[in-house]
Amino acid sequence: MTAPTTRLQVFNLPDLGEGLTDAEIVRWLVGVGDTVAVDQPVAEVETAKAVVEVPTPYAGRVATLHAGNGQVVEVGTPLITVEPLTDPAAETYREEERAGSGNVLIGYGTPEGPTRGRRRRPRIPAAQAPTPTAPPSPAQATAPKPAASGSAAGRTTVHRVVSPLVRRLARDSGLQLADITPTGPDGLITRGDVLRAAAAAVDTPTTLSAPATPAAPSAGTGERRTPLNGFRKAVAASLSRSRREVPEATVWVDVDATALWELRESQRTPTDPGPGLLAYLARFVVAGLRRYPVLNARLDTERDEIVEYDHIHLGLAVQGQRGLVVPAVLNAHTLTTDELDVAIRDVTGRAREGRSTAEELAAGTFTLNNYGGFGVDGSAAIINHPQVAILGFGRMIDRPWVVDGEIVPRKITQMSFVFDHRICDGGTAAGFMRTVADAIETPSSLLRRI
Structure with missing residues (x-):
């Protein structure tokens, strides 16, 4: 028998209200190959009114990001393409997510209760990081990471993350998923992995590079032009x-x-x-x-x-x-x-x-x-x-x-x-x-x- 063809799900940039017709991608919260759940924020976009998070109505694996950081996307045009999950464990989680999903609201997603609100991004002190009950084996610790995807200019290691809570914890801790060593089944990043990486980041001094600027000098003119956001x-x-x-x-x-x-x-x-x-x-x-x-x-x-x-x-x-x-x-x-x-x-x-x-x-x-x-x-x-x-x-x-x-x-x-x-x-x-x-x-x- 011929295997059924995977149906890709294309999520178009939704109507953001207030008569807005487009939005600029501030940054992607996911990458190609990442696993996403229903109502999980996938991008921060900037409109003339505010910077908001856009949640996806689909669960699955990210197949395509249709714009890069700094690019403007028109309302109703493709934002992200998601490939439905086939992994049984991930499918089970997807069903749990779907059971709790309501209407997709820009910047909010599925309600978690009356006390839910936007959280700041604190670093997690080492003293608060729990001791892992099942430390990674030497084989796991030395195993090579999965092959990288993306362009040579912005190559990112792909790790499996099923839980949006784990992804949010990593983001709030200022961590890149590619820098976290997974210890879960088949390279799955767990909450304990994030907490250990956050504790290590506090103990290890880092050098922050200056953020990239969209301004570019014009050759031979002595000018620098910056588009209005x-x-x-x-x-x-x-x-x-x-x-x-x-x-x-x-x-x-x-x-x-x-x-x-x-x-x-x-x-x-x-x-x-x-x-x-x-x-x-x-x-x-x-x-x-x-x-x-x-x-x-x-x-x-x-x-x-x-x-x-x-x-x-x-x-x-x-x-x-x-x-x-x-x-x-x-x-x-x-x-x-x-x-x-x-x-x-x-x-x-x-x-x-x-x-x-x-x-x-x-x-x-x-x-x-x-x-x-x-x-x-x-x-x-x-x-x-x-x-x-x-x-x-x-x-x-x-x-x-x-x-x-x-x-x-x-x-x-x-x-x-x-x-x-x-x-x-x-x-x-x-x-x-x-x-x-x-x-x-x-x-x-x-x-x-x-």
Whole structure:
């Protein structure tokens, strides 16, 4: 009898929502010859909104990767081709995976329970690595690795990995599968293999090479050209539109933040650092927007209407790995100062790593910009369209200040406010600025009212 022909399964790049039509491959999480399970992330892709993981709806062995790192793939075109598994043990695991698989959601995959979330990538200390109960035999330890696959420029040793949990553990530990010695049946990488390799990596110093850059010098011109990625193109389009359409005005004021500084220091304990300064500033901004809701709005130019929001999604300008992004703390008006502190650290931390969600990047209704973190005093910022205003703070430093007729050192910061002159006049802008500035100079007066 003739053996049945293996049916290859082609997974096309799915619709990523938000009207997006393409995505750039940031990096592949699998290689040709790897074994994948249903809902296992196979690639990180970058859109104009965020970097997300794309899970595969098919289980099997990776046959083809249809694009390389840095290449743009159109929605609906092939992303990866998977060959169904024939190995009985792997087929059994595939059935278990299928039993738990639901709808494939970009960046999430199959739910694992209400506490599931994105994990950071810690190194696993050697002390935490379990002692293997069945160490590899000398024959296993010295056995040659399987033949390499791929091009000569990027040759990768193929090892069998059935469990996506093992693959994720390796990825979170910063390990390449080709560098892990398998001890499972037929060269299968097990969880213990990953833990041992992670412990060895902690004990062995490594030299990190500089990441490759897409910029390439043009021969004989002295130029270097770097293509705009999805993030940068989106930022450029938004800022250009803001400059074209918005008649913006800027006002600024120097603020004595000594009382706020002292309040923050008074909340510190040996076991609890308390809220950071940015959390207090966010609290004061929310209070100002509640008093002047026209600044928490957008302008509907087609209907000539100012659209005010009931909610405050506070955008935070963050310099991430892929450029400037403005993720938002959702429903900031419902959070206490302590809760704002936790949310701000979470949102900005993930943004710096390129892990903001599409919702966070698109939801902002007002932007707070802490450019003082870059060591500058002032900035005439560009409004983040379609918002109508942006508030910025410079560095907080000791300066001579007149208090009760005497010159004394105080903690001074410059606050600048850029607003769309179509939706309000200078009086409203000044009122909002003074609300925030007065709260900074006398925080106890505002905190008693909120």
